[in-house]
Amino acid sequence: MTQALNVLDATSLLTTVGAAGVFLVLFAETGLLIGFFLPGDSLLFTAGLLGTTRASGVHLSLPGVLAAAVAGALLGAQTGYLVGRRAGRALLGRSRNKHLLDGVARAEALLARYGHGKAIVLARFIPVVRTVLNPLAGVAQVPPRTFALWQITGGLVWTVGLVLAGYALGNSVPNVDHYLLPLVGALVARVPPAAGPGDAPLQAPRPPDHGAQRGGSSVKITFLIHNVYGIGGTVRTTLNLAAALAGRHEVTIVSMLRHRARPRFAVDPRVTVVPLVDTREHGADAADPLLHQPAEIFPAAEKRYKQYSRLTDKRAEEYLRSSDADVLIGTRPGVNVYLARFGSPRALRIAQEHLTHDSHSKRLRAQLARHYRDLDAVATTTEADAAVYRSRMPLPGVRTLAVPNCVPDPGLPPADGSAKVIAAAGRLVPAKRFDLLVEAFGEVAGKFPDWSLRIYGAGTDKDRLRRLIDEHGLEGRAALMGVVSPIEEVFARASIVASASDAESFGMTLVEAMRCGVPVVATDCPLGPAEIIDDGVDGRLVPMGDKHALAAELCQLISDESGRRRMGEAARAAAHRFDPARIAAVYEDLFAELTASRRTRARQRGKARWRARAGRVLRRLRG
Known part of the structure; x- marks a missing residue:
């Protein structure tokens, strides 16, 4: 019986289509934005393996595979570059696919860090990045000759190298197909890492005196809070800190929800309050059907999940993607997930934890660990809780520290102790x-x-x-x-x-x-x-x-x-x-520290990601 073609499986592709499949997949993966999910690395390696006499099943002609691979990779990259030059950045901006958007951010970081030549070559070995870097190079107006030279160099090294690696291994190791995928992963893991979407800035790092520091110029600071119209310690301390920072900076408080006309606590007139979703019975959003549909992005394990909706997800994404704030500060776990997913990597992104690590469920902690690693800092309210986070949720490249809540002087005569x-x-x-x-x-x-x-x-x-x-x-x-x-x-x-x-x-x-x-x-x-x-x-x-x-x-x-x-x-x-002034100074020093350490923290994050990837490969090999 003939097996159905599975385009995501290298063996299925090669068995069904042969060397022509190599050309089509590499052309789509490197030249068309729809091809980012295709199995380029494993396809090349498997094609080389099937070119040996010792491989079981279908046998491919090695010269035919090499010709198809080189042609597909080089023509695809050149096509992607030309599309980018003509269609512009809008082509990339239309996509809402998270993996593709992450690839764009990583490709931009690669270009900024290594320059045109090295970035174009390295991108060949990084899934998704090799899909978006070619049109991105066209958008960035990389000189045609420069692009052609380096994409041909990288394309030849990538295609010929992986095909011959598969061919050599197939000739020397019996039943090597049992170890194919782990070995391909090992080969990819040896390539130097590129910065992730939450790592280094996309064009160039901000200088240490950008202004997000004590003694620098004013910066835009945005707090994201569950509901500033309610009561509770988080609301009070956020208002206190916002007021203290408003003396030197432009401060906004974005409230995910609004259930009454005015906040219960006084808001400093220098602070702007922006509500995102009006939950009042006759409020502006009462008739929106998304208000009554459960949230898909706000984590379901978060205690406030039932108060969130698809409308909250939508408004949070729209606000954060359009925000020009220099510093974004989230104030509860679910809101911090919004911050990690949608906040601009150009801004400093800080998660405040007003609860504690151990008060979160195991399920929520696992979700937070995935998202918090893309932030710049996690600030707890006690040193004891910060120590728990460092030991149980290690976040390479993310500063984990304790900053206590601030409480202003009430301006009242002290109690005399006589009242019973x-x-x-x-x-x-x-x-x-x-x-x-x-x-x-x-x-x-x-x-x-x-x-x-x-x-x-x-x-x-x-x-x-x-x-x-x-x-x-x-x-x-x-x-x-x-x-x-x-x-x-x-x-x-x-x-x-x-x-x-x-x-x-x-x-x-x-x-x-x-x-x-x-x-x-x-x-x-x-x-x-x-x-x-x-x-x-x-x-x-x-x-x-x-x-x-x-x-x-x-x-x-x-x-x-x-x-x-x-x-x-x-x-x-x-x-x-x-005192609020003291706590505000701690935050200003933190802003300066995070700004100055962007590159170092990006490297730490990148190394940790590649170590984790290599570890997974080793576990597969041992299994």
């Missing part, structure tokens, strides 16, 4: 363990009946917490106060702030309380509190999940008024390290 109030704030969700705090306060209330607990925030646990307060007989003593902004105004009217969380990626409310001169009693949960609180100096840390230990520390601070005031003064002094 314990305050707490945050989203009313199970992970924040306000239930544990209510139970601990039940013990405190029995010893200090004139003290009260006030909990600020909103969330799904509201009704359960209200029932818990009633069950413990704390009506009038413990109260759910709703959302208050700015929170510092109520913290300044308390004498203690408490946190019972099971997990904190940072702990914004802890710093906000300290800035008001209020000591904090917090559970020593991973990962933030221990890097914020100096236990026994400016606050207290208690074991996680231990309501009795939490109650005991609250009682100790209540009973020691002078110690409570000393701890509050120490907290206020320690909180200066979170």
Whole structure:
């Protein structure tokens, strides 16, 4: 029975079409943009193998194979070059195929790094790049004689070299076809790497004094955030950092979603807010059918996935592809995937992690690892989390560091410690363990009946917490106060702030309380509190999940008024390290460092990719 032709399988092609298949495939792969998926390397190697008398199955004429290969490669490359000269860059810009677009970026980087001659020769050995570099050389107006000379040189080395390698191996090793694909991979892996789409700049690296640094000129900085119209620590710290940077730079906050007319928190008037998708019932996007279709690019393993749609995917891609920002900063995992996929490699692309590595599912971490390796930096909020990322998600060429959230001075008189109030704030969700705090306060209330607990925030646990307060007989003593902004105004009217969380990626409310001169009693949960609180100096840390230990520390601070005031003064002094100006300076230094190290990091990334490719080949050989 005759086998169906499979154009992606070298053996099938050669068995069915013979040497003519070599000509057609190489012409299409090197001359037509539709041929980037074709098996050029394996085809040449297999054709050489089938030219030997020891190869099983079909036998090809070696001179015929060599003639077909050389003709297809040289005519194809020349055709691609002429098409590029006449059709221009628009021809390449029409494609939405990710592999082809990546090939364009790599080809541009190859031309910029090695010059015309070396790039044209090297491109022959790099899949996809050899498809796009020929028309790209035409677009770039490479002199015709220069292109012809080097494409003929590279074409001859590539075609004749691989065909003869297959022929020689077929004559010397029995049953070599069992090892064909791994060996072809090994041959390709020996070629010097080209920069990937997120590596070096496409034309030339920006000089270190481009301006994205302290003391340089103004640059355009864009933050990408889930929903700036909502509440939460990420929203507050993004607004704080944006305001601090807006004094020297042009700053924009792009909100993926918008569910209300105005943000709940105040936005610095120097900062531009751009919403992408309006989710209000009668909003501008309510009638768009894409709003009700599930997202295809935003990772499904991300906790906010259900809030995203194909419309969000579309708007994020459109915005990022057209953005002229010098620095792009994402603020949650799914948004960082948008940044990696669609953000311009010319911009510095930084992923902020306001959650923690271990809070992500295994599935999401695998997705993030694939995308984060194309970024310039990953910034966590704690050194402990940065260390976890470095050890469990190594990203060659990507700077992984800790930068704490910034919290401004509230401009209020510090708390005097006389109010008999314990305050707490945050989203009313199970992970924040306000239930544990209510139970601990039940013990405190029995010893200090004139003290009260006030909990600020909103969330799904509201009704359960209200029932818990009633069950413990704390009506009038413990109260759910709703959302208050700015929170510092109520913290300044308390004498203690408490946190019972099971997990904190940072702990914004802890710093906000300290800035008001209020000591904090917090559970020593991973990962933030221990890097914020100096236990026994400016606050207290208690074991996680231990309501009795939490109650005991609250009682100790209540009973020691002078110690409570000393701890509050120490907290206020320690909180200066979170000044927005200081954190903004850290980011400006980071921008300068990333700009200066583009080439070095690109080489690191390239070497890691080729080591991984060679490792896969070795594993196949051993298997």
